[in-house]
Amino acid sequence: MPSLGADMEAGKLVEWLVKPGDRVKRGDIVAVVETQKGAIEIEIFETGRIEQILVGLNTEVPVGTPLARIQTELEAMAGTAAAAPPPSAPAVPVAAPPSMPAPVAPSPPPAPLPPLAAPAAAARARVSPAARRLAEAHAIDLATVTGSGPAGAIVYADVERRLGAPVARAEKKRAPGLDLDAMRTAIAAAMARSKREIPHYYLEHQVDVTASEQWLASINAARPPDGRLLIGALMIRSVALAARRFPAFNGFYRDGKFEPSRAVHVGVAIAIRGGGLAAPALHDADHIPLDELMARMRDLVQRTRSGRIRSSEISDPTITVTSLGERGVETLYGIIYPPQVAIAGFGRVVTRPWVVDGAIGPRSVVSITLSADHRVSDGHAGALFLAEIGRLLQEPDKL
Amino acid sequence: MPPQMTQPATTEITYRDAMREAIRDALHRDDRVFLMGEDVGRYGGCYGVSKGLLAEFGAERIRDTPLSESGFTGAGIGAAMAGMRPIVELMTVNFSLLALDQILNTAATVRHMSGNQFGVPLVIRMATGAGRQLAAQHSHSLEGWYAHIPGIKVLAPATVEDARGMLWTALQDPDPVLIFENVMLYGMAGRLTADAGPVDIARAAVRRPGRDISLITYGGSLWKTLEAAAVLAGENIDAEVIDLRSLRPLDDATIMTSVARTRRAVIIDEGWRSGSLSAEIGMRIVEQAFWELDAPIGRVCSAEVPIPYARHLENAAIPQVPGIVAAAKAALGRV
Numbered sequence: 001m002p003s004l005g006a007d008m009e010a011g012k013l014v015e016w017l018v019k020p021g022d023r024v025k026r027g028d029i030v031a032v033v034e035t036q037k038g039a040i041e042i043e044i045f046e047t048g049r050i051e052q053i054l055v056g057l058n059t060e061v062p063v064g065t066p067l068a069r070i071q072t073e074l075e076a077m078a079g080t081a082a083a084a085p086p087p088s089a090p091a092v093p094v095a096a097p098p099s100m101p102a103p104v105a106p107s108p109p110p111a112p113l114p115p116l117a118a119p120a121a122a123a124r125a126r127v128s129p130a131a132r133r134l135a136e137a138h139a140i141d142l143a144t145v146t147g148s149g150p151a152g153a154i155v156y157a158d159v160e161r162r163l164g165a166p167v168a169r170a171e172k173k174r175a176p177g178l179d180l181d182a183m184r185t186a187i188a189a190a191m192a193r194s195k196r197e198i199p200h201y202y203l204e205h206q207v208d209v210t211a212s213e214q215w216l217a218s219i220n221a222a223r224p225p226d227g228r229l230l231i232g233a234l235m236i237r238s239v240a241l242a243a244r245r246f247p248a249f250n251g252f253y254r255d256g257k258f259e260p261s262r263a264v265h266v267g268v269a270i271a272i273r274g275g276g277l278a279a280p281a282l283h284d285a286d287h288i289p290l291d292e293l294m295a296r297m298r299d300l301v302q303r304t305r306s307g308r309i310r311s312s313e314i315s316d317p318t319i320t321v322t323s324l325g326e327r328g329v330e331t332l333y334g335i336i337y338p339p340q341v342a343i344a345g346f347g348r349v350v351t352r353p354w355v356v357d358g359a360i361g362p363r364s365v366v367s368i369t370l371s372a373d374h375r376v377s378d379g380h381a382g383a384l385f386l387a388e389i390g391r392l393l394q395e396p397d398k399l
Numbered sequence: 400m401p402p403q404m405t406q407p408a409t410t411e412i413t414y415r416d417a418m419r420e421a422i423r424d425a426l427h428r429d430d431r432v433f434l435m436g437e438d439v440g441r442y443g444g445c446y447g448v449s450k451g452l453l454a455e456f457g458a459e460r461i462r463d464t465p466l467s468e469s470g471f472t473g474a475g476i477g478a479a480m481a482g483m484r485p486i487v488e489l490m491t492v493n494f495s496l497l498a499l500d501q502i503l504n505t506a507a508t509v510r511h512m513s514g515n516q517f518g519v520p521l522v523i524r525m526a527t528g529a530g531r532q533l534a535a536q537h538s539h540s541l542e543g544w545y546a547h548i549p550g551i552k553v554l555a556p557a558t559v560e561d562a563r564g565m566l567w568t569a570l571q572d573p574d575p576v577l578i579f580e581n582v583m584l585y586g587m588a589g590r591l592t593a594d595a596g597p598v599d600i601a602r603a604a605v606r607r608p609g610r611d612i613s614l615i616t617y618g619g620s621l622w623k624t625l626e627a628a629a630v631l632a633g634e635n636i637d638a639e640v641i642d643l644r645s646l647r648p649l650d651d652a653t654i655m656t657s658v659a660r661t662r663r664a665v666i667i668d669e670g671w672r673s674g675s676l677s678a679e680i681g682m683r684i685v686e687q688a689f690w691e692l693d694a695p696i697g698r699v700c701s702a703e704v705p706i707p708y709a710r711h712l713e714n715a716a717i718p719q720v721p722g723i724v725a726a727a728k729a730a731l732g733r734v
Contacts, residue, residue, distance in 0.1 A: 128662075128692060128693040128694060129689050129690045129691070129692045129693075130662045130690065130691050130692055130693040131693060132690075133690045133691075148732070149693075149694070149732045150694075150729075150732045150734075153732075155693045155694065155732070156662055156693040157693075
């Protein structure tokens with residue numbers, strides 16, 4: 001079970017898209033996991049053959065639990081598949097004789113992210129025998145029952161209560177995807193952690209984006225509506241390019257130190273109708289062509305709002321962009337999504353009297369803000385980073 | 400089921416007097432019955448149970464014995480095998496250990512070892528329990544040990560009805576029966592119907608019906624447990640109280656029926672905790688009613704120390720009402 005966010009402790013496997021014997025290649029979607037953020041499609045990070053499914057449907061397991069066993073091509077050739085340990089089984093180091101080289105264990109498939117601290121939810125849920133039997137008799141999934149007994153144990157009365165009010169929770173659970181209450185809980189945890197742990201500093205920069213608007217207008221004139229570029233794509237691209245140049249804003253602060261990321265995966269804050277927010281990643285936003293970036297943005301927004309995000313998208317943004325331009329707000333200061341170290345905010349593009357070449361004229365202006373982690377960078381670097389974003393937006397044809 | 404605890408036309412009687420009535424009744428009913436033990440005759444029994452019986456029935460049937468538990472218990476076994484119906488009184492369960500060889504190696508085994516040619520229709524009565532400041536050598540509760548032995552029956556009358564009725568039923572049994580009388584009960588008074596007589600000894604009794612938890616006990620702890628149930632009722636916990644009455648054999652059906660309904664159990668046993676009767680009962684519940692349980696089974700037992708002399712220490716060493724209440728609440732997750 002990959003960690004799909006710093007605050008995730010467990011996930012529920014709701015769909016397997018592969019079966020033992022299937023060949024998979026890196027990046028294939030193999031399963032769907034339900035988390036507080038909705039249904040997440042799990043991609044595989046190894047190429048090979050699915051050997052064994054280890055976690056059944058509708059099972060909630062802690063982060064780090066192996067979901068399936070894969071025979072990689074290398075293993076297949078070496079015939080060592082049987083010796084492969086379950087990916088995340090705690091490795092018991094065998095003391096080798098000092099003179100002998102340490103035996104090379106078949107490397108387990110890398111987890112999408114290094115596992116976080118051992119999840120507290122790893123312990124088996126406590127269920128009294130009477131409660132278990134009652135639940136079985138009525139086909140109640142114990143994962144949907146809240147325990148009120150000692151140490152949160154599920155007792156008979158809890159299952160009875162669940163039987164009495166079976167509709168609300170069950171129905172909500174059944175629709176794969178969005179549980180807005182759970183999402184709110186997840187946002188609350190992440191944002192509280194951010195404000196508690198990250199010393200934010202904030203900068204604002206006003207940028208003339210007239211050139212961008214004009215360039216977009218000329219590009220879009222000949223295109224059908226669904227092929228048009230939006231200024232949001234330019235904003236994301238400019239942040240991605242600036243982040244590549246200023247690595248202090250692109251990466252993760254973990255275990256007391258900053259780990260810059262070579263890849264730039266820009267998280268895009270997407271509001272969900274009815275409440276809730278997710279910031280899945282546009283991978284390699286600094287490299288893909290602008291048209292593809294735009295297409296991916298549309299796809300991402302659509303999928304996020306319908307509650308299907310892929311595991312890599314939710315787990316690996318290296319910097320986030322948030323924009324409230326559509327909502328009419330001129331300036332916004334974002335809260336960093338841990339363990340990232342920066343978030344760039346765009347307000348609404350407004351027409352302002354602006355001095356250009358000594359003359360006052362109407363120009364399109366946008367406020368760009370930076371909230372950054374002071375443990376990693378300072379205002380000076382932040383100012384250069386913001387200025388770089390502004391400069392990039394002046395030359396849209398180069399984006 | 401035993402007779403109802405309260406009925407019209409009752410008289411008030413102490414447990415001690417009810418026991419004496421039972422012996423007198425048996426002596427009248429069957430001239431093979433006789434009582435023997437230390438000080439049962441002229442002194443009237445160390446707890447006064449047999450007071451007056453020597454004058455009424457004579458030295459042939461109320462026999463004082465030397466201080467030799469093994470000797471007169473063995474004599475009782477011989478008399479029983481020879482056709483008599485002896486009642487042997489041992490002053491306390493502590494002293495009964497001197498007769499343990501006779502009880503375990505002879506009385507309990509003769510039917511088996513004789514290929515069913517001989518039985519031992521013997522009744523042994525003894526006092527058990529703490530609470531009278533008689534110190535360690537007079538105060539232990541070892542009935543659980545006897546309940547371990549195949550070949551005998553072990554009874555623990557807790558009410559005046561059972562004190563009055565169990566003896567005759569025991570005398571009808573073709574095999575040895577041990578009756579344990581808790582020393583704290585002798586002075587307790589209860590109401591007894593005029594026609595009170597033999598009682599069934601095969602079944603446990605539900606002394607207080609309830610739906611939230613089963614409190615399983617016997618003998619002297621029954622009354623503390625009923626008191627605890629009243630305290631729990633004040634906190635909206637409806638406790639069922641089961642009086643085992645027979646410690647061997649145990650009435651599994653009554654226990655399991657109750658636990659299946661309440662889904663929780665606490666066993667109150669004045670014996671020491673380790674290897675106790677409560678351990679046996681708890682294990683049987685797990686074996687037979689595991690899937691009915693909603694909480695770990697609880698136990699309230701005696702502290703694993705020789706019972707102290709000092710009153711406050713003695714009280715602290717044996718089960719008391721607050722401990723029973725606390726254990727019941729813990730089982731309900733209401734600490």
